[in-house]
Amino acid sequence: MVTSPHALASEAGAAILQAGGNALEAAIAIGSTIAVVYPHFCGLGGDSVWIVADRSGRRTCFLGIGQAARELPNFDGSIPLRGPLSALTSACAVDAWRHAYDYSTRHWRGKIGFPVLLADAIRHAEEGFPVTRSQSFWLTFRQAEVAGWSGFSTLFMPDGAAPETGSLFRQRNLAHSLSLIARDGPRSFYEGELGARIAAGLQAAGSPLTAADLMATGTREVAPLSLPYRGFELLAPPPPTQGLSTLAIMGILAHFDLAAQKAGSADHLHLCIEAVKRAFLDRGGIADPDAAPQPVGDWLSTQHLAQAAASIDPLRALEWPAPFRSGDTVFFAATDAAGGSVSVLQSTYFDWGSGVVVGDTGILWQNRGAAFSPDPKHVNGIAPGKRPFYTLNPGLGLRNGRPALLYGTQGADGQPQTLAMLLTRLIDFEEEPAAALAGPRFLLGKTFSDSRDSLKLESDAGEAVLAELLTRGHALSPIEAQSPLAGQAGVIAIDAEGLALGAHDPRGDGLAIGISSDGRS
Numbered sequence: 303m304v305t306s307p308h309a310l311a312s313e314a315g316a317a318i319l320q321a322g323g324n325a326l327e328a329a330i331a332i333g334s335t336i337a338v339v340y341p342h343f344c345g346l347g348g349d350s351v352w353i354v355a356d357r358s359g360r361r362t363c364f365l366g367i368g369q370a371a372r373e374l375p376n377f378d379g380s381i382p383l384r385g386p387l388s389a390l391t392s393a394c395a396v397d398a399w400r401h402a403y404d405y406s407t408r409h410w411r412g413k414i415g416f417p418v419l420l421a422d423a424i425r426h427a428e429e430g431f432p433v434t435r436s437q438s439f440w441l442t443f444r445q446a447e448v449a450g451w452s453g454f455s456t457l458f459m460p461d462g463a464a465p466e467t468g469s470l471f472r473q474r475n476l477a478h479s480l481s482l483i484a485r486d487g488p489r490s491f492y493e494g495e496l497g498a499r500i501a502a503g504l505q506a507a508g509s510p511l512t513a514a515d516l517m518a519t520g521t522r523e524v525a526p527l528s529l530p531y532r533g534f535e536l537l538a539p540p541p542p543t544q545g546l547s548t549l550a551i552m553g554i555l556a557h558f559d560l561a562a563q564k565a566g567s568a569d570h571l572h573l574c575i576e577a578v579k580r581a582f583l584d585r586g587g588i589a590d591p592d593a594a595p596q597p598v599g600d601w602l603s604t605q606h607l608a609q610a611a612a613s614i615d616p617l618r619a620l621e622w623p624a625p626f627r628s629g630d631t632v633f634f635a636a637t638d639a640a641g642g643s644v645s646v647l648q649s650t651y652f653d654w655g656s657g658v659v660v661g662d663t664g665i666l667w668q669n670r671g672a673a674f675s676p677d678p679k680h681v682n683g684i685a686p687g688k689r690p691f692y693t694l695n696p697g698l699g700l701r702n703g704r705p706a707l708l709y710g711t712q713g714a715d716g717q718p719q720t721l722a723m724l725l726t727r728l729i730d731f732e733e734e735p736a737a738a739l740a741g742p743r744f745l746l747g748k749t750f751s752d753s754r755d756s757l758k759l760e761s762d763a764g765e766a767v768l769a770e771l772l773t774r775g776h777a778l779s780p781i782e783a784q785s786p787l788a789g790q791a792g793v794i795a796i797d798a799e800g801l802a803l804g805a806h807d808p809r810g811d812g813l814a815i816g817i818s819s820d821g822r823s
Contacts, residue, residue: 554614
């Protein structure tokens, strides 16, 4: 089974599974295709984080995270959010495909080559695909800002306006770049013919990144963090990602009998909201472990989480303690007949990343460097070769040592919040993926459309729930039901017999596709 935010990407992954490929091979096909058909949220010029597990007990994490340029300009107190000086970290998504491919061949008998794995992505870039409502919305929303984004309007708004939903959109330069990767391998993005063109394009645009920075970029394989929760073992990526925040939320919630409550009730929501607030008190310390100590054991200790749980007042809200971090991304996942399972987030950080299209490559570069603090003394202060704090936070739940839940969501700060609602619905209330994804969700803090540090709650939570949360002191800002602000999540649940049931968020354009034992979808 596969799930992703776009039907064409899900179909690309399903086709690989039907052809006898494994979940990692399917994920590469999904990741390359989504980089084409969802260009506003991810692309070749971005990063990715993977969690991988199988029935043999293997579990691992691929951190496809680029690093800051070796030669940094003087930012004089602020780092630009857009433009060439925001394109200051290298992009590791393509190398993560390489790492996933190598792992697949070593451990999962992978045998499908990159020309096949990237074929759908190349075809959709060359021949075109229908513009989604999401792409059209984010182009229209940013239309007043794009004038200074190098090469952006020529590619994405050739007629001076956002293309209409459903109109055909082609990216022939991107198709050529993908063809070079298929022909020469993923490292050509960093060291080959394509890498030279990327380095030249970045330099011409005014980015501080160089050919040496590209060559130094590589995926790190690390052990995931883990936490027990009601018969499951939840896995999350370690720092510099916020994976520990999701685990801390669940570790706090483990001290409450949620199953005795009603899913979506004021009590359920209040406890999840307050657990998020407590977990986020530690999030400001997350940074590149190469540059700053990361006391993960302390943050996730039984005593620390129990103290956080004990501090929750069941009838009174705590003030929201966290600064706002923006960002968008895509989640996709795959599981195969042998039990190999993959949970992935792939991103260019903000919608449309830095806005810089690199030369004639068709590659839109990320602005992940904007996540750094300009203060070099800050735990997340910018420094040459450093990795920034990362919102990417895919998850994987094991039951009896085997993959049982694959989950993740778009939404920066909102990712741990959305996952808290999903996991409690899936585990405590035993809901199926589609029902869990459709349930009302919340988002604490600011958004692109509301600068107040309020509790954004979808209106289908119901008037009685909204009224009760107000009495408990929550600064409530109702939002529309099934709002895109609540993230675009995906879930695959796998039972003890290996039967998978999946869904993608009704708030987006996605699709889950199952493959039967005879290879039919």
